[in-house]
Amino acid sequence: MLETVLKIGKAFRESPTGLKHHRYVKPCPQDTDKRKTLRLSLPVNEDFSFDFNGIKEITDENIIKDKLFYPTFKTSDADGLVKYIFGDIYYSLSKGMEGGYYRLGDNANKQKAYQVSSFFRGSEDFKSLKRMYAEQSSEQRQKESFSITLFRKEFEKNIVLTERLFKYQCGILEYLDLKRNGEATAFIELLSDEKELPRLTAKRVFSTIKQGRSAKKTFENVLNDEEPQWSLIESKEESIKKLIDYSTGDLFLHFDFGGKHWYGFADEFNIINAKMLEDFAERANTTDGYILKKYLYKTLSSPEKDIQFPSFSAQARYRSKLFQNMEEILDLIYAIDYSKTALMKVSHTDIKIIVLPRGKNLTAPHYEKFIQRTNSLQNEQEQETIIGHENVQDTQEQLFAPMIENVAEDIIQFDLIFSKQGGQTTPDVDMVEISGVEKSHLREISQRISRIKRTFYDKRQSEIKAEWKPFSITWSFLNILGDLTSGMKKYQSHLYKVLPQIYTGTYYNDAILLPALIEKTEANIRSDKPDFNLLKYNFYFLTTIQNTTQEGGNLMKIQESQSYKIGLLLGGLAKQFAAWRDDCPIKSFEKSYVGTLSRRITTIDDLRRFKTFMEEKLILHERASFTHSISASLSEEIKALELSLNEKYDRHKCAFGFFESYFAPFTGKQDDVATVDKTK
Helix, strand or coil, X not given: CHHHHHHHHHHHHCCCCHHHHCCCEEECCCCCCCCCEEEEEEEECCCCCECHHHCEECCCHHHHHHCCEEECCCCCCCCCCCCCCCCCEEEEXXXXXXXXXXXXXXXXXXXXXXXCCXXXXXXXXXXXXXXXXXXXXXHHHHHCCCHHHHHHHXXXXXXXXXXXXXXXXXXXXXXXXXXXXXXXCCHHHHHHCCCHHHHHHHHHHHHHHHHCCCHHHHHHHHHCCCCCCHHHHCCCHHHHHHHHHCCEEEEEEEEEECCECHHHCHHHHHHHHHHHHHHHEEECCCCCCEEECCCCCCCCCCCCCCCCCCCCCHHHHHHXXXXXXXXXXXXXXXXXXXXXXXXXXXXXXXXXXXXXXXXXXXXXXXHHHHHHCCCCCCCHHHHCCCCCCCCHHHCCCCXXXXXXXXXXXXXXXXXXXXXXXXXXXXXXXXEEEEEEEEHHHHHHHHHHHHHXXXXXXXXXXXXXXXCCCCCCHHHHHHHXXXXXXXXXXXXXXXXXXXXXXXHHCCCCCCCCHHHHHHHHHXXXXXXXXXXXXXXXXXXXXXXXXXXXXXXXXXXXXXXXXXXXXXXXXXXXXXXXXXXXXXXXXXXCHHHHCHHHHHHHCCCHHHHHHHHHHHHHHHHHCCCHHHHHHHHHHHHHHHHXXXXXXXXXXXXXXXXXXXXXXXXXXXXXXXXXXXXCCCCC
16 A cells, blocks of 8 residues: 555656645645635845835736645644745734744743744754755855755845735735725835834724624624724724734735746755655664654554554564655655545545555556546435436446546556544544455446446336436445434444445445344334335345345345245235225334334244234234235244254344335235245
């Protein structure tokens, strides 16, 4: 699995567009209906001085989408200091709370590290960068200045003005509106004015609140005044500060080095990568190569998070994975995000299915096109429209479609990861991994399942005259196993077990399915919502896709069992009391007895008592003449099962037969027991 990840990372690292896959480089956020990002370009002259008067807004969508990236420099995944070294900056505010990847100094914070801004928090790491650059450079290059040094000197010189762009970004928006109307001063004058920029910021925030639906409530919370007047508060410093502290916005600051982006400084970017690698890994003591000394990837051991290898000694860490060189670890950094991206998400669960393509000479476009296709199982019910019989031939099982439809021929295998999606503060947890699943094998399984789908679609259509959407593996499991528990635990835990079996063609038997069908049927009966005739087709479908060599499969094996045949006859007796009959003599029978059937026929003795009970009721209500031959046959079948050496009584098979007979269409004939089509 890890070898596949490293191959993907190498392809991205060597690709001209691979930067977007770097673990610690992020693209400029795209606009949404609810949130817009202000993108400013700040020219940097040849001597690295900042040209604040040359600041302009970036509106070219091609540049925004493909060219704007910002670094998130970290020395470990747990590094929350938000240190800034070099490059573009994304900074956000949400009612005064900072986000993005830059922080202003907080003098009120008790920890000294947080009292200064991100620029100064990165000072020590910058010193390490200078040292590494000097060690790796030739004598000629050592005489030249390190570009990051020149940039940081200029940044520090102008840090007050630069950070005002972040803090007062709402004021910058107001200024840009004035500038478009020809009413604005030079940009440097605005940034240098300690009163005007805060005033414009407060004015913008004031206007935004006033246009909101809950303006009075918000003004009351912010200014202690439901209907404040701007003309009365714009000269009050306390009110201006409160409005500024309520600022919300997103700013992306791009440093334009004469048309060159920060990542275009190849040597500097390589040194930044080298510094991060130095913090994540170290040379192995006992052999050539490198081992991780901090947590970076889920399947590798580290002193910090020894998840996959409990009690794994630090001295033996290299055995979890020995990297031949630092470039391999850099490959990992480029592939981590991709290796966590789900190709599919299963409805009503937190199951993510991560699919990593394998093949010969795969390139970055192969991997990118594969993951970019819109083949999610999320909200599958909404995606699958109700279709008629004429279209069902074309339906593809969604569990397989993303891996066999419109996939490059060069992709011939897949590694599959079934992962439990984490929350905001908890990581994803990998539950099952499968390596080297052949695409051709998946296609064969999918074609077989599609044939089974069509067969049962036709049978269901002929029995229940209505338009139905095609069968789906996850939807059929949900119908049988879904419940009202939080997260539908039974359904979800079972999918973790059977989905890997379905993908690998090893789904041979499912001991949970029949008991779950009986339990769901009984619960629905007690809730006055009997729907066995629909549920049974989901059971037929799921049982038939199981890979058994027995002719007729597991479904026929159930239907040929003695227990099932007894159930058929028992259901024939009970059918005289079916609630849907107009002449039903016992209206409470179905809910009280059929709705608790499996508990009443636990053993053969229980079964015999229940048979006797129904026979007494039939005699009492003068219905015995309709079921006389059924009672005789039932007694013989029960006796035969007791004497059988090949089969033990199974109450779930018996209940299944009961429901098949009980809910089958009534013909009105004497001794009416529905004949179950054994080919279903």
